[in-house]
Amino acid sequence: MKTFKAGLVGITGYAGMELARLLVSHPSMRLSMACSRAEAGKRLGEYYPFLEHMPGSDVVISVFDAEQAAKECDVVFLAVPAGTAMDMAAPLLKAGTKVVDLSADFRLRDPEIYTEWYRHEHTHKDILPRAVYGLPELYAAEVSRASLIANPGCYPTSVILGLYAAIKNGLVETDDIVVDAKSGATGAGRKAALGTLFCEVSDNFRAYGLPTHRHTPEIEQEVSLLAGHEVRLSFNTHILPLNRGILSTIYTKLKNPATTLDQVREAFMATWAHSPWIRVLPKGSLPETRYVRGSMFCDLGLVVDPRTGRLTILSAIDNLCRGASGQALANANLMCGLPVGTGLDMLAPLP
């Protein structure tokens, strides 16, 4: 089997750390380049002791250079902040290198909405139309043909996968959706900051970013596409005292209040019958973040409350793996003609 050379820009963040873990174990990709301005010159295994004694651990960290990257890599992962990624993607695409961008730079179709929420101009509107929104269950065919992937945000992954079957099957109203999402602390990134110190996050729970989390327009864009009309919803985020995991509790109103849980479950199971990473849980079971930890699974739990006519959808993913780096690798697999799940069969190391 052919081996593809993979480059990873931005290794010091949590998404980069997770991608490094996945790439050094991948059977058909080889980590051939790892970039970080701050850590350039170190061996990867020196910077990340948990990778020591693995093949890729001898790669020497370098400063990103587009020309060099295009030469050395078949595919480049950009795990850098929004606003930085687009300027790296452009020359790589020009040189014919495949790009998976984990930032938000190519997720929003409309560059004005991008500017409104991310507070700077989009400097590469020309390549924006080439970007494919990389949710493999929904867009595998498009991803396979793409050269540029806008890798979905972590929250949007959980919410879109949660709502998909409900909307596609016309089960719920789309004008009264409330999402109460909770994320592990890796979602806040790996910058030294007072607010994410251990002693500030542990033994604590709080909401943040209300009511204007940047993932709102991304979710609304994709849910509107599914619904066939513009959807506006309420999206609310909280930070959990744990490292990995997102649980989104999604409150919807049933179009027909008489719809039963069995009917909803049948629709969900039919929709996801051929998607092994989506697990519609049995009646009475609710998802737990630990069951998807470190994996590509998205566990869905369904609750119908006849008292209030609501369908509550619970969607759990690992924000780093399914919500970022694992999904990025799944997209790269597809772009390289590999089975989508290559190197991604990890199970949650419970407990």
Place this chain on the structure above:
Amino acid sequence: MKTFKAGLVGITGYAGMELARLLVSHPSMRLSMACSRAEAGKRLGEYYPFLEHMPGSDVVISVFDAEQAAKECDVVFLAVPAGTAMDMAAPLLKAGTKVVDLSADFRLRDPEIYTEWYRHEHTHKDILPRAVYGLPELYAAEVSRASLIANPGCYPTSVILGLYAAIKNGLVETDDIVVDAKSGATGAGRKAALGTLFCEVSDNFRAYGLPTHRHTPEIEQEVSLLAGHEVRLSFNTHILPLNRGILSTIYTKLKNPATTLDQVREAFMATWAHSPWIRVLPKGSLPETRYVRGSMFCDLGLVVDPRTGRLTILSAIDNLCRGASGQALANANLMCGLPVGTGLDMLAPLP
């Protein structure tokens, strides 16, 4: 100042543990009786080493006996399971002893609703009308005159205090309220059980009890009273990997979508101006469970989202102190003619 003799039945649970902590430090109450069938015969300080070297730590744990209790105590706290408490309360009341019941046995006005949700008959319907729902901010006068207190549930405390000003001031619709509540693991009690082992709760987040948590009818009863008409709402619970704290995120629709955050804040601040335990947070601040840990405070954060016409109310309490034992003691203070806050001026030991 007179010293009141307090009895505590059910010391082995977390509510009992918290009450023991508060009572041994109380300036005007003396823990004169501590009951537990399983631990009878031990000194309190032997069973709870963290109380050792405190005055009350020499009380010997005994098996509850109503007659004895009535003799030895001015007020008795019942920190025992629902269904057990009512049979203990009846003889105590008869003997003229004040009772604060921390269970659900006297919270629901309608004994049929009690039976529907708690799955057993109410065996003391005769004394049910004497019970006062012990939310001091709302019912201090009634509590002062009462001999039997139905101490509110933890979730209901957070939700009712959260919604109170919004409903009293007519700010929100009452037919479309969604409560997404998250609680620390002490809420699950102190019984040995697989599901609450450290390794099952830590590094995990999940919902539970959907859509039929037993606190639902209690919340609806009290919110309906506030609203002046029957309110049905969606109440949903999650378990956090931390010991103490509840954060309820309460989603409401503004009656007038043009209402501003400033207007909402003014209404809340006016409503709570004379309630030192209710802290309406400044604009932009959101409550955190750690800020109320171990204390009587209820911190309220307010978010208006003009995009969706919603007012989101965040309400944080300590589920053990404000949501159970501290509130029970506040009620007992009132019943004894003491200032409501006597012995309850603890601050969160941050971090």
Place this chain on the structure above:
Amino acid sequence: MKTFKAGLVGITGYAGMELARLLVSHPSMRLSMACSRAEAGKRLGEYYPFLEHMPGSDVVISVFDAEQAAKECDVVFLAVPAGTAMDMAAPLLKAGTKVVDLSADFRLRDPEIYTEWYRHEHTHKDILPRAVYGLPELYAAEVSRASLIANPGCYPTSVILGLYAAIKNGLVETDDIVVDAKSGATGAGRKAALGTLFCEVSDNFRAYGLPTHRHTPEIEQEVSLLAGHEVRLSFNTHILPLNRGILSTIYTKLKNPATTLDQVREAFMATWAHSPWIRVLPKGSLPETRYVRGSMFCDLGLVVDPRTGRLTILSAIDNLCRGASGQALANANLMCGLPVGTGLDMLAPLP
């Protein structure tokens, strides 16, 4: 490549849970039998939702029957309590089935010492001499030829691997060793018990089992073998508020107080040069439990304190994987003629 049929007795404990995870992903073993008296009749994926959608998740849990097990399995893992395992092992061995026993039943050479520390008779002294102590780095050849493996305890694995190079190279005194070991809470097992509830373990740290932890004779037996004379040491255990991981801090006195850190490191690196799972950390680096989480690695850190003439060895492993189930699988690999690391190349999912 041949596929071996593996049976797993005792799936409900944490060691069984971990083995289930490893076996359903193993390229050359197939989980063909999973036993638990309490959960018999359920599908594995029903009992462990995190395994759902994996090949082995359709195995139906059964009650252990030695005859049946011998028919259906090439190798059987016993993840059951000490005292129970030996009675299961005997008939399996008789029927020619390979056995890896994760309990302590075959670890101690001397059945009287077993009785002294485990408080019951050894009922199968006849097969005790056939048992090989399954530390692959030390006894791979013996393991390959064995039919019965005494899988090492978690603490002993960390301590023996930590001390091995120091003793083999004659660097330290053997009569003044103090081990201060700390373990994650999975080490306490998965029985419902008050002491291991989340709220009793979280936000807490304590020692336990002092001075008579049952792993003491196992460590002393193996260290004595290495030293060539009887060694008595001080072994002390603590419980950490985290799920997985052991860090043993091992205090020794240098035979020659002038020995330098460089000399010690050279000796360790030479000793472990061909053991990819043993990582001797660079100068100045100390092991962290997270770096070995869910993996087979044993990370060793070395500190020489010229002020006191001590060599302190820090040894970190994952107690469930390297300290139990992963090591059991490595032994089974060797017994089946497979490379020791087959199916065991997991990396710590950081953070």
Place this chain on the structure above:
Amino acid sequence: MKTFKAGLVGITGYAGMELARLLVSHPSMRLSMACSRAEAGKRLGEYYPFLEHMPGSDVVISVFDAEQAAKECDVVFLAVPAGTAMDMAAPLLKAGTKVVDLSADFRLRDPEIYTEWYRHEHTHKDILPRAVYGLPELYAAEVSRASLIANPGCYPTSVILGLYAAIKNGLVETDDIVVDAKSGATGAGRKAALGTLFCEVSDNFRAYGLPTHRHTPEIEQEVSLLAGHEVRLSFNTHILPLNRGILSTIYTKLKNPATTLDQVREAFMATWAHSPWIRVLPKGSLPETRYVRGSMFCDLGLVVDPRTGRLTILSAIDNLCRGASGQALANANLMCGLPVGTGLDMLAPLP
């Protein structure tokens, strides 16, 4: 009762945060000045929302000015880094203001040892002899007469209190002491730093600072004083994934290996009979960090291992309260002529 005016310099660190909590609740002290360069101008309750609605929460944070401080305060607490405190203390002392220094600046009698371990010159050697080492159980009389307190370090507090009775009663050898200490993450301070982010500390355990933690000379100085001769010991530190608490496991050799646990316990209990904050635990009980959380208690557990002739002493304190701010306040109480425990009767809020 007279009210003393207290100033607090360095409110943003964890020691400052804890002192703020204690001072706003103190019956005989009033927080009259709170200093922080970074947060000057804010109200204390604005910066620390958990203090809102408390009397002292209206103090406006200011930049430290010695002259002003001397005017406004009877006693000033310096919760600032080592090296900074001494320059603040000098003018305050000159102006006759009492000073409690929580840094290390006045703890070491010998300024050359200070320079060796803290890497800068001692700029106020003249006032060094006036400093009293503020361990109330050992030096209450001296503290009462002092104008400058060197408040002990957190680790030294736990180790000295742990060893005191063993050394004073001549029970153990002093040339073979090993201390294995574990601390909560507040010990690492409140600076934004990668290494103390939640995701780097949680679900992890590691040693650090081996073999040269700065508290070593402080412990050796004080233990040598107790022993009457120079003592050199091995002091080793680890970081726990929890906020508060130190557990020091202290390994000693009994002078007489035949000494029984009962004899040791008797000696300890006699020594500490009149020290209510020191709790010698009953036989078979071991200290837990949670039992002392947020309090002034030091819990001591004793283990005699006849197999190895060792006495193991376990000493648990809250590193922030007993190990820093609470102890500082106890010293200030004594300096002001108040009972040592004024305002310090907090119990651990369990769990």
